Structure formats: C-alpha cells, structure tokens
Amino acid sequence: MNAPVSFAESKLPLLLGVLFVIGLIAPFAVYPTFLMKILCYALFACAFNLLLGFAGLLSFGHAAFLGTAGYVCGMMVRDVGVTPEVGILAGTVAAGLLGWLFGSLAIKRTGIYFAMITLALAQMVFFLAIQIKETGGEDGLQGVPRGHLFGLLDLSDNIAMYYLVFAIFCFGFFIIYRTIHSPFGQILKAIRENEPRAISLGYDVAKFKLIAFIISAALAGMAGATKTLVFQLASLSDVHWHASGEVVLMTLLGGLGTILGPIVGAATIVALQTQLADSVGSWVTVIMGVIFVICVLSFRRGIVGELQALIKRSGVN
Amino acid sequence: MEIFGISTALLGSQLLVGLINGSFYAILSLGLAIIFGLLNIINFCHGAQYMMGAFVAWIALTRFGINYWVALIAAPLIVGVVGVLIERLMLRRLYKLDHLYGLLLTFGLALIFEGIFRDQFGISGESYEVPELLSGGVNLGFMFLPIYRGWVIIASLTVCFGTWYMIERTKLGAYLRAGTENSAMVQALGINVPLLITFTYGYGVALAAFAGVLAAPIFQVNPLMGSNLIIVVFAVVVIGGMGSIMGSILTGLGLGLIEGLTRVFYPEASSVVVFVIMVIVLLLRPAGLFGKS
Numbered sequence: 001m002n003a004p005v006s007f008a009e010s011k012l013p014l015l016l017g018v019l020f021v022i023g024l025i026a027p028f029a030v031y032p033t034f035l036m037k038i039l040c041y042a043l044f045a046c047a048f049n050l051l052l053g054f055a056g057l058l059s060f061g062h063a064a065f066l067g068t069a070g071y072v073c074g075m076m077v078r079d080v081g082v083t084p085e086v087g088i089l090a091g092t093v094a095a096g097l098l099g100w101l102f103g104s105l106a107i108k109r110t111g112i113y114f115a116m117i118t119l120a121l122a123q124m125v126f127f128l129a130i131q132i133k134e135t136g137g138e139d140g141l142q143g144v145p146r147g148h149l150f151g152l153l154d155l156s157d158n159i160a161m162y163y164l165v166f167a168i169f170c171f172g173f174f175i176i177y178r179t180i181h182s183p184f185g186q187i188l189k190a191i192r193e194n195e196p197r198a199i200s201l202g203y204d205v206a207k208f209k210l211i212a213f214i215i216s217a218a219l220a221g222m223a224g225a226t227k228t229l230v231f232q233l234a235s236l237s238d239v240h241w242h243a244s245g246e247v248v249l250m251t252l253l254g255g256l257g258t259i260l261g262p263i264v265g266a267a268t269i270v271a272l273q274t275q276l277a278d279s280v281g282s283w284v285t286v287i288m289g290v291i292f293v294i295c296v297l298s299f300r301r302g303i304v305g306e307l308q309a310l311i312k313r314s315g316v317n
Numbered sequence: 318m319e320i321f322g323i324s325t326a327l328l329g330s331q332l333l334v335g336l337i338n339g340s341f342y343a344i345l346s347l348g349l350a351i352i353f354g355l356l357n358i359i360n361f362c363h364g365a366q367y368m369m370g371a372f373v374a375w376i377a378l379t380r381f382g383i384n385y386w387v388a389l390i391a392a393p394l395i396v397g398v399v400g401v402l403i404e405r406l407m408l409r410r411l412y413k414l415d416h417l418y419g420l421l422l423t424f425g426l427a428l429i430f431e432g433i434f435r436d437q438f439g440i441s442g443e444s445y446e447v448p449e450l451l452s453g454g455v456n457l458g459f460m461f462l463p464i465y466r467g468w469v470i471i472a473s474l475t476v477c478f479g480t481w482y483m484i485e486r487t488k489l490g491a492y493l494r495a496g497t498e499n500s501a502m503v504q505a506l507g508i509n510v511p512l513l514i515t516f517t518y519g520y521g522v523a524l525a526a527f528a529g530v531l532a533a534p535i536f537q538v539n540p541l542m543g544s545n546l547i548i549v550v551f552a553v554v555v556i557g558g559m560g561s562i563m564g565s566i567l568t569g570l571g572l573g574l575i576e577g578l579t580r581v582f583y584p585e586a587s588s589v590v591v592f593v594i595m596v597i598v599l600l601l602r603p604a605g606l607f608g609k610s
Contacts, residue, residue, distance in 0.1 A: 060420075108603035109555075117595070120549075120595055121596075123548045123592065124589050124592040127589050131588075282435055285435070286432035288425075288428055289428030290429060292421065292422070293407070293426060295421075296418050296425060300414075300418070
C-alpha cells in the first residue's frame, strides 16, 4: 500500500530549492555575520534533530560536540597553523570520535537515563575545558584567524566566509536529508516507533543507534568548528549545558522530526536572542524558559509541525 | 600522624567535606528518586528548587529578620507549595505523553527560576550567617570539626532515613509504593492517587529546598548554585540506578566521600571523578548499582 504523500512532502524539493536561492542572495540583504550564526546553529539543530526527531534519542549533551570541535578547530588553525578547511575537518573528526565514545556508553540505557548520561558526559567535557591549560579556561580560545581557504581565498571578507558557511551548511543538510530518506533512516524511525519490534525483526538496534549518534555528533561538531572560524573564538559557553538545552529548544520550537523545523527554530531563537539582548538583558533566559514551557505544554508539534497540520486540515493535497 | 604521606587533619577535613557534599547528593537524589518513582518525571528544576530554598531562607533573614530555625521549616513549605502548583497546573497535563516531555518542561522551568533570581540578585552570591547555636567548633583530637558542618550531616541523614522509613514502613508509604506499581488498581481501592502524586511532588521539592537551607551557611547563596550541582546528582542517580530509596541515599553519600578522597590524592580530578565512576559503572552494570534492569 502506498501511503498518500502529504502536501508538505510532495512540495519539499520545491521548497528546498526556493530556500537555497534565498540563501544565495541573503547576505546582500541581511548582515552576513547574523546569517552565519543562524546557519551554524541551524546545522547544529538539524544534526540534533536527526537523533531526537528520527531515532527518538534525546541527547542532552550535544554541546560537548559543538564545543569540542570548536576547540580542536581553533587550536589547529591558530596554534598548528593549518588551513581553515583542515581545521573544520579536524573538528568534525574529533566530534565524531567523541560521539562514538559517548554514544557507545549512552545507548546502554534508554529514555530519561539516556538523556542524563549524555548530559553528565558533556559536563565532564565542560570541566576538562575549564581545567586544561590549552583551552584557555574561562577566556576560551581567542584570536583564531579565519585564514585562507585552500590557502587561496581570503576568509576575512565576510561575504566569502558566508558562502563557505552556506556551502558547509548545505553539505551537512544534504547528508542529514539523505540519511533520513534512506533505508537506514527508515530503520531509525522503526526503532523510534517501536524498539522491541525492530529488535524482533532482526535489526541490530544498538548498532543503528550508535551510527546515528556518530553522524549527529560529527555534524554538530562541523557546526561548532565552523562557528569558531566565523567568530574567531571558541568559548566555554559552547560546552556548557545551556547550549545543549538551547539546541533542544530550537528543535522543539521549529518542529521535532520535521526536515525544516530545526532551521526555522534556530533562526527564530537566534533572531530573538539578538533582538532581546539589547532590550531586556538578563531576562533572555527567562524568556527562553517561557518559550520552552509553552512549547511543551501546548505547542508540541512546533512551528513547522503546526503548519503542516494546518495544511493537512485545510485539505490541500 | 600521617597516612600515605598525607596528614590525618587534611585527610579528615577532606573526608568531612566529602561527607557534607555526599549528604547533599543523597538528599537531592532521594528527592529525584521519589518524584521519578511516582510521576516518572526527571525533575530538571530540582537544582533550581534547591537554590530557591537557600534564597527563601536568605530573604527571610535579611528582609524580615526570620531566623534559621524557622526558615528550616518554612522555606521547604513555601517552595513545596510552588512545587504543588507546578504539578497541578503543568506536569499533570503531561503524564500521558513520553516521559521526555516532563524533563523538557522542568528544564524550561529551571531556566525561568534561575533567570528571575539572577535578575533580582545578580550572580555575585550572598552570604548567610551560621546560626549562633551552631557556630564554633570542637577539636576531635585528629581534626577540627565546625559544629555547623556536623549538624548538616546529622540533619540530612535524619531526613533521609526518616523519608526512607515513611516510604518503606508506613501505610502512606505503602500506598505510594502501590501507586508506583499500578495506579489504576490503587485508585480502584478508593485511594486518591492524583492527590498522592501532588503530595509526592511537593514533598520531593521540599526536600530539595531543605537541602538549600542547610547549604546556605556553607556555600554562597547564588542563583546558579543548583545548576552545576544537579548534573552531578544526575550522575549519582545513573550510578545508583534509582532502583531504591536506600540506594540513592547510600550512593549519594559514597560518591561524596570518594570525591573528598580524590581531592586529597589527585585534586585535578575531583570535579570529574563522579563522571568517571559513572562511565565505569555503565560499562559493568548498565542498570546502576541498585537498579533493576
């Protein structure tokens, strides 16, 4: 039996095409650094959503991958003197390895325990980042040069940097898109919906979960490494558990388990934070908390999820 | 006198610090375990509620001149009532959903509480005087014991074991345990399970606030005092397995002591030792030391 393809699914390639064009021309209309921040967090949220939205695994420690990759990339570029693309690659690989380590420990438990274990492991990374001399402690890694891409293209130009970030985002998004729309992604969904049944069908559930965890961690790391280059800074706040909470909020607000949700959520939260930081100061956390509570209590499908439901209800097909 | 080249005074005082931290771990993980048992929710704002307990005591003293002993009873009651409202107005609507939503909701609440207190009181921290009755100290011969620290250990252990007794040995506790096993059945016997759940959440929250009041004279009263502590407590919970009330008390105390010992022999590792133990326990016993898989 073929399930009817929903409006949102059938029009998705078109929508993605429109978004791609918008992404290409955006830096001429909006401040590029702001856009780059959104793209980095959107990639981070998409990577996180791959795990929670499609495999049903709530990792509360994804900041560890964002932050570790940021530090590794920053050290490689600033202290070792490699080119930016090598720095990003190094950060991504480091986050992937860390993801392999954390994943193999955390998938021994499910549900709330899984969340607590990832959180505790991430906190370990936080403490190490404070204590190790090389990470700069409270100050973080400062003055990371953006360098020249492939030793040729000067990235200190914001527009050039933007297109690199945009290309990285598209690459990461493409990997996530392919992962979800593959047999592997279908198995992940099966595990999310009914794990005992997936086991009884003969799937090595632990292996699939671990692979999903590693992909997610590596892509989160790619976002973190890129972010370090953009802001020329790897800071302690990227490994703090508040960053892990933020990515959960972005995904939840945008729409859990939807392709575009995390992007919408990340853009909304980054825009809100940027706007609010000037006007309300320390109330930002409170407002984030309120959004969290509202999302959980009465808005669980998120912005994209609610829109999809609205379109479905209105009967467009 | 020296043991392994470390003076007994230093060893003793670090073990004391460990035991005090362990008391806080025990009382907080006990509160988490009780709430988890009946509500199936990880109370992420437990740390914020601990912080609120400390702040209520501090505000009572500095603004209204209400002393420590009154605050020790009143602060848990006040914060407990806030907990009851949270359960009635919010958590109640999530029971039919995935447990993860409870964790996310309480995480949002933690952000709200911390943000409000940070806005009102800043992050520099406030100090709270040790009550007169408990100031000073005694010389035990091998080390010097500040009376207040001794009191903290005694008070928290008393509350922990009192709670254990209430749950394991009284009729109310029997209802509670039955409610965690099969709430529909218990409801059919004419017991008001929703009320029981509300009471349980309020009690768990009050335990956190009680720990906060105990902590006020030892640590700085700070809006962020709960947020880092709670993650260590989560690790304690994973290690213990949250399978039993006694398990969470013993695991909390034990890990506090291990942390204290680490501070003597290898100080650099003291803030991560609990997490390292968590990793080892997960490798050997994924369900935790006292957990049933």
